[in-house]
Amino acid sequence: MRTGAALDPGRINTFGSIQNPTFQARTKPPQCLKRHSFLRFPQRNRTGRWISREGDSRSLTCEVKAVLDTVRADEFSSSVGNPAVSTSYRNPNFRRPNxxxxxxxxxxxxxxxxxxxxxxxxxxxxxxxxxxxxxxxxxxxxxxxxxxxxxxxxxxxxxxxxxxxxxxxxxxxxxxxxxxxxxxxxxxxxxxxxxxxxxxxxxxxxxxxxxxxxxxxxxxxxxxxxxxxxxxxxxxxxxxxxxxxxxxxxxxxxxxxxxxxxxxxxxxxxxxxxxxxxETDRELKAYCLAFDDELGPAPVADVKSLTHYGEPYDGNTRFFKSMLFVAAVRSCYGESCLLHGVDWMPPKGGITEEQMLRFMGANTHLSPSQAKQLLEDAEVGFAYVSQREAHPSLYSLVRLREHIKKRPPLATSEKVQQIVRNRGRESIVAGFYHDGYEEPLLMLMRRRGVHSGLVVKGEEGALSMTTKSRSVNASKGIPVNYCSGFRTLNLSPADALDGVSRETFTMEVDARNHGFEPTDTPRTDRSVMPLVLLFNCL
Structure with missing residues (x-):
């Protein structure tokens, strides 16, 4: 039975080999959650995972603490190990470029x-x-x-x-x-x-x-x-x-x-x-697949479906970053989700999922095998793996990438990873910003052999869409909220490279068509705390 254990702050402590500070649990939701303004769902979904319900004492609005060593509220902004500003995560041993x-x-x-x-x-x-x-x-x-x-x-x-x-x-x-x-x-x-x-x-x-x-x-x-x-x-x-x-x-x-x-x-x-x-398709595929087996074959999960989320590793410096929370909510509905990224990456050096998780007290040192266990856990279904743990050779390039100033081919290929594979359905979702990279990303997804792939031009190249109306003065090119993807009609991943029927699609998502009034996206700049508080106050 999936119970409040999905939110159990002590779950990650079962991985005793992980070298990460252990914090006391925050057992009460933030004060803003006591208002009736957060998302409400049925008490339990068809898979048995508990999800929040108005008036339910277990309701924590799908804060997935199964991958968190949660911190006390008084440690939220003061912990030296969990700084609140993205620039604090840059390795102090890195020499600055001229x-x-x-x-x-x-x-x-x-x-x-x-x-x-x-x-x-x-x-x-x-x-x-x-x-x-x-x-x-x-x-x-x-x-x-x-x-x-x-x-x-x-x-x-x-x-x-x-x-x-x-x-x-x-x-x-x-x-x-x-x-x-x-x-x-x-x-x-x-x-x-x-x-x-x-x-x-x-x-x-x-x-x-x-x-x-x-x-x-x-x-x-x-x-x-x-x-x-x-x-x-x-x-x-x-x-x-x-x-x-x-x-x-x-x-x-x-x-x-x-x-x-x-x-x-x-x-x-x-x-x-x-x-x-x-880069040509051949070159991008080489970057994408070169270190798949660096630590041995990827573990294979046995879940109904698994979605891999790939956002720009250099993070956000301006707008609300929502994908961590979207993935957590989807996991509550039985859709297992795996995120990957880094603590800090140039050239933007913005807020990343790893920074947000660390700020909330997360254990961001999970190995791929440990992530597989969480994905298969009937009460969890959610995990984050750092490039540091999955592909240390690629992570060793962070310092060099700061000094070359511009993004290398890896900035594209690292978004399309299968750190954990799955016996059931698999999907990959990746964000992009610059026109011309949507097709290469979809090509890499097809090469991975997943059942479906989606690229989204979100704000700052991430997956977060906007409800803001497009300005008449907007620059030419692909607009924000543009999506393109494919669905494999044959459900066998092994057949997905060629000789298989695929349904392709493109669309531009207009928030008004889904009942949302146009609003400006909250700006958070380089501070992690507003992102966490914005989600808690939904």
Whole structure:
């Protein structure tokens, strides 16, 4: 029988091996729940899971504490281990990127139509900063330019010069600055950076042999350098080639602990270069599937249905983030739900599900096997798994991803994961923001072999839709609340890759058609607490 045990604050303590602080349970709902303003459901659904009912002493509005070590109310905002602001979750051991070069990366490390060439003043400032950093001449208040930044910046400049349309190739100011500084930079930069800036020895007009002769400094770099020659020329790679590179160089170490470590400049160049060239389906599939079995085969749950939710790992910085609570409510109706993400991720560094769970006292160190147990538990049906626990090799890239500034291909592929598989029906739901990524996401879902897939253009690229009416001045392109997906009519996941009938659909959800009046979405910026309180007060 599914009872209030689904909300039992002590359930997670059965996993004794988990290294996470244990808190006292908050046994009473927040004061705002005592008003008759929250969602009301029948006492129990057909599966036996208890759900809240007006006047029922068990009513906690579907706060799924089965995955929470809940905290006392007086610890809600004061616990050092559960900070309330998203920026507090950034690893303090990460060195900050140099701001001058980082801002320039935001302009040049992007696509053929989005790139904004630097002005002469900007280009001279950036290259001067790089030169002074290489010589150890920066001021005390300036952060050094990291290898990751150098790799991303010079790879972007090379790709722009080789393959971009004239409007986003080098500006006249960039050419003047490069002609002035390159002879000095060649004397100060390491061979890997010179290779990225001039792989064929012809781009800078110096006839240097460093780029053409570079093969890498350690064995693990050799395949990466070969792949980079193709990427820097605007080319694409095969599925096995991308997977081979990733498995050669990951996981990264927080510190360079030995001569066998791969140069972060090369890996940064590879990641940002593939994004600038716009990844092919083969390349995206390689990123998506490369580390599926890193910790062994994914556990297989035995539940009626399982929905995987994938939102941007870098979180929200402006609007209400609702998917954690939606998944919790759905689990109360017998629809098992699995969320995944990280504690903190660049470039936005916004609020994530993991931050919200930690703020509420959650145990965010569940292994995939422990998540499977919760999904199968007749009184729970809900779990969250961190990338840190499921795919540590990919999680090791967080620091590097901050320094490359822009989103790499992983920002797309990591949303379509099957950390736990299921014997019954499976669905994947993922959010997106930038036009053009809806079809690649659906392609990855079909490749996963699930019965149904859905992509949603929610606010900030998350899954949260808005009730706000679309402005007449809204930009062109796919509107917020746009959805696209497929349903497999043949229920066998093994047959879902090809030769199976699928029903596809697209729609734009208008809240007014569902009885909602247009309203502005609550803004929470980078604070976790308003999100939790907004849900509690529904």
């Amino acid at each position: 701001q001058t070069v980082w801002e320039a990366q935001g302009k040049v490390c992007t696509g053929p139509t989005q790139t904004r060439p630097l002005s002469e003043e900007q280009a001279f400032k950036v290259l001067d900063t790089i030169l002074r950093s290489a010589r150890g001449e920066l001021k005390d208040d300036e952060d050094p330019v990291s290898k990751s930044q150098l790799g991303a910046f010079f790879a972007a400049m090379t790709i722009r010069a080789n393959t971009f349309p004239e409007s986003t190739q080098w500006s006249e100011g960039e050419r003047l600055a490069m002609n002035y500084y390159w002879p000095q930079l060649m004397q100060a930069l390491s061979p890997d950076i010179i290779f990225l800036a001039d792989p064929e020895g012809s781009l800078m007009g110096t006839g240097s042999s460093v780029g053409p002769q570079f093969v890498g400094n350690v064995p693990s770099e050799m395949r990466l350098v070969g792949a980079l020659r193709e990427v820097l020329a605007g080319g694409h790679l095969g599925y096995e080639e991308v997977q081979g590179v990733l498995k050669d160089v990951l996981p990264l170490k927080l510190q360079d602990l030995g001569s066998d470590s791969v140069s972060e400049s090369l890996l940064s160049a590879f990641l940002i270069g593939q994004r600038m060239n716009r």
